[in-house]
Amino acid sequence: xxxxxxRLTAAIRTRGNPLCVGLDPRxxxxxxxxxxxYGCDNLxxxxxxxxxxxxxxxxxxxxxxxVVKPQAAFFEACGPEGMAVLQRLLHRARSRGLLTILDxxxxxxxxxxxxxxxxxxxxSEIAGQVHPVWEADALTVNPYxxxxxxxxxxxxxxxxxxxxxxxxxxxNPGAGLFQDLVVSEGSQSGRPLYQHVGAAVSAWSREHLGExxxxxxxxxxxxxxxxxxxxxxxxxxEVIFLVPGFGHQGGTAEDVRPAFRGDGSGAIVNSxxxxxxxxxxxxxxxxxxxxxxxxxxxxxxxxxxxx
Amino acid sequence: xxxxxxRLTAAIRTRGNPLCVGLDPRxxxxxxxxxxxYGCDNLxxxxxxxxxxxxxxxxxxxxxxxVVKPQAAFFEACGPEGMAVLQRLLHRARSRGLLTILDxxxxxxxxxxxxxxxxxxxxSEIAGQVHPVWEADALTVNPYxxxxxxxxxxxxxxxxxxxxxxxxxxxNPGAGLFQDLVVSEGSQSGRPLYQHVGAAVSAWSREHLGExxxxxxxxxxxxxxxxxxxxxxxxxxEVIFLVPGFGHQGGTAEDVRPAFRGDGSGAIVNSxxxxxxxxxxxxxxxxxxxxxxxxxxxxxxxxxxxx
Numbered sequence: 001x002x003x004x005x006x007r008l009t010a011a012i013r014t015r016g017n018p019l020c021v022g023l024d025p026r027x028x029x030x031x032x033x034x035x036x037x038y039g040c041d042n043l044x045x046x047x048x049x050x051x052x053x054x055x056x057x058x059x060x061x062x063x064x065x066x067v068v069k070p071q072a073a074f075f076e077a078c079g080p081e082g083m084a085v086l087q088r089l090l091h092r093a094r095s096r097g098l099l100t101i102l103d104x105x106x107x108x109x110x111x112x113x114x115x116x117x118x119x120x121x122x123x124s125e126i127a128g129q130v131h132p133v134w135e136a137d138a139l140t141v142n143p144y145x146x147x148x149x150x151x152x153x154x155x156x157x158x159x160x161x162x163x164x165x166x167x168x169x170x171x172n173p174g175a176g177l178f179q180d181l182v183v184s185e186g187s188q189s190g191r192p193l194y195q196h197v198g199a200a201v202s203a204w205s206r207e208h209l210g211e212x213x214x215x216x217x218x219x220x221x222x223x224x225x226x227x228x229x230x231x232x233x234x235x236x237x238e239v240i241f242l243v244p245g246f247g248h249q250g251g252t253a254e255d256v257r258p259a260f261r262g263d264g265s266g267a268i269v270n271s272x273x274x275x276x277x278x279x280x281x282x283x284x285x286x287x288x289x290x291x292x293x294x295x296x297x298x299x300x301x302x303x304x305x306x307x
Numbered sequence: 308x309x310x311x312x313x314r315l316t317a318a319i320r321t322r323g324n325p326l327c328v329g330l331d332p333r334x335x336x337x338x339x340x341x342x343x344x345y346g347c348d349n350l351x352x353x354x355x356x357x358x359x360x361x362x363x364x365x366x367x368x369x370x371x372x373x374v375v376k377p378q379a380a381f382f383e384a385c386g387p388e389g390m391a392v393l394q395r396l397l398h399r400a401r402s403r404g405l406l407t408i409l410d411x412x413x414x415x416x417x418x419x420x421x422x423x424x425x426x427x428x429x430x431s432e433i434a435g436q437v438h439p440v441w442e443a444d445a446l447t448v449n450p451y452x453x454x455x456x457x458x459x460x461x462x463x464x465x466x467x468x469x470x471x472x473x474x475x476x477x478x479n480p481g482a483g484l485f486q487d488l489v490v491s492e493g494s495q496s497g498r499p500l501y502q503h504v505g506a507a508v509s510a511w512s513r514e515h516l517g518e519x520x521x522x523x524x525x526x527x528x529x530x531x532x533x534x535x536x537x538x539x540x541x542x543x544x545e546v547i548f549l550v551p552g553f554g555h556q557g558g559t560a561e562d563v564r565p566a567f568r569g570d571g572s573g574a575i576v577n578s579x580x581x582x583x584x585x586x587x588x589x590x591x592x593x594x595x596x597x598x599x600x601x602x603x604x605x606x607x608x609x610x611x612x613x614x
Contacts (some may be wrong), residue, residue: 024419027433043440073415073422077431080391081442087387105414107449108380109479109551112331115380121370126334126347131384133350142414144451144474148481167451172416174454175322181503184491193500196488244416 003210004138004163005240009265011099017302018260020101020242021061021294023070023089029277031286032109047078051085055092057276061294062096063093067137069270072104077221090134101242102136105167110148117156135236138163140220140242142197143197150204154217159210163216163240166201168232169194170224171245194228195235201234214240214266221259223251223269230258233266241267246297247274253300263307273298310517311470312547316572318373318406319419324609325567327408327549328368328601329579330377330396332357336584338593354385358392362399364583367594368601374444376549376577378395379411394441397441402596408549409443412474413463417455418549424463445470447527447549450504457511457561461524465515471522473508475539476501478529478552501535521573528566530558530576537565541575548574553604554581560607571613 012018027035027046030053038049058068070093073142075086093100106116118124122133141153143166169179179194186196191236198219205215215238221229223245233241241259245251246269259267278293279286319325334342334353337360345356366374376406380497382393400407413423425431425502427446430439448460450473460471478485486501493503501548505526512522522545528536530552550564552558585600586593 035434039438043431043433043438044436046431046433071415071419073413073419073426076390076428077422077440079426079431079438080387080440083390084387085382105449106380107412107414107475108378110481111498112378112380112468113568115384119380119384119386123519124386126350126353127342131350131353133384140450142412144449144485145477145479146481146484146486148479149477151481154339162461167564168531169415169458170452172452174417174456175452176460177453178451178500179453181500182492183488183500184497185489190491193485193488193490194598199484200484 001161005210005214005220006215009212015066017298018305019065020067020268020270024272032281043079047081067099068100079275103137107142114152117153120157122160140165165218166241168219171224226255243269247271308468308592311523312517312521316519322373324605325612326372327374327575327577331579339588350386354388373555374532406444413457414449421459424460428463428469434474447472472525472549475526477562478531554578
């Protein structure tokens, strides 16, 4: 099984850019033509509309970008049928040659975390038989529960060549409430909490490096905090950064530059709304707009990855 | 809409105990008779077996306990069909008069958190129409993303008389990696991170108190750390504690005592495996064993709540 970091690095090199397209399918932003076609009398209709939209997005971006990131919340919001759509879209993405990051920010105590982890990666093992669920290449996880809540994700990811992205410094305005608290103990004394989390991520990442020198435990670091990102990059050179907040949330290409290593490797930059919804509601050729938005983001980001 | 804390307090008083039955349906622990009946050739069969088991548990415990807590991970592990089972079981629990806490530990930035929150509580709003998804009475959430990631959960919960349980001090052995880091800034200087989270939970809780004097933002505090729990109880008198770790994880009735307020209100104690799986795999009358285990836990816990 090829190491996640090597697979991601190869995909970035092949496509020549580090753009991750976020699939955040908000019904009210879908093209009017699709909303009219499916209607929204019930969540199954909504889920079907979401599925057609996302499937067309996947087909458009698959030849251009290395990776996509479906946001679990928007599929869960459509109920069980939405989760079935998520499953089919992950399959479609893989079959189009895309790497997939399931953005679920999952977390729990060890034995329960293992259930989330197996669902995300190799599959649920029942009486010795493995049943695939999401078959994602990577999953986002939340570190608050500590060491033994992260380990089941690493274990499951490593069995299937997958990766884990741990929230370190998130992109939202209120992120600092806990993440910025200055800690007064340990070898990182005087540094904020998110750097302690970063140090732990770095240690987990070094346990299993790919041939490219990067580990399979990445860090989510928001584009909206470039100074913090630059600090983290120095602190954790072997960690892949997944950078949300580019585009709609206000992060620029210049803001995300510090996420990359000197050779341009080590980072992927997510854009969701700016790629998915660059059209007026009644735009007939909305696919052309998505294609243009994708190409515009690629033009901004490809110089950064040295591809 | 009656306030969540008032509904919970009334349910505890009516049933005379603060026991929350955790629904953590692990296939390999189900009665052999059910495993044989459904088989496990595919996840739909597994989900159906899980559904029958949990439905029978709900029917057994509904007359006895105030609240149940389905663990989302074990349903997700069965794929989309597992999520459909979760939805039906939540409905069944409500229809039997049980309060429900969906244990999803959800978290994300604001606009995405709102999608999780609406799914958990009132329902997803699509073009002005509200579509129920989980219809839980409460949801567990993870605080790492900070203020604006919690607010959508509060907003959505308050629209439907729901409650939010924030992870403060979890019950797992590795919980301390970040939760115990001593913070050197702010009014809580010199205290560990989990107490800072506790202070924030306390402030959110005080925004909206019920007639019983408790708020609708609760705290998850593990039974495996009784000293920390006692500290938190003094720090946040108006906060409902949801206490995992009783029973199988090692917490005793004496350990959970500090979670309660002086008058015996303000806490619910979760037990999952000790209630669900007290039988040998081939036990024919496994329902009698579950009933006995439930009654044994109630006998231990009812003196604590002053009911």
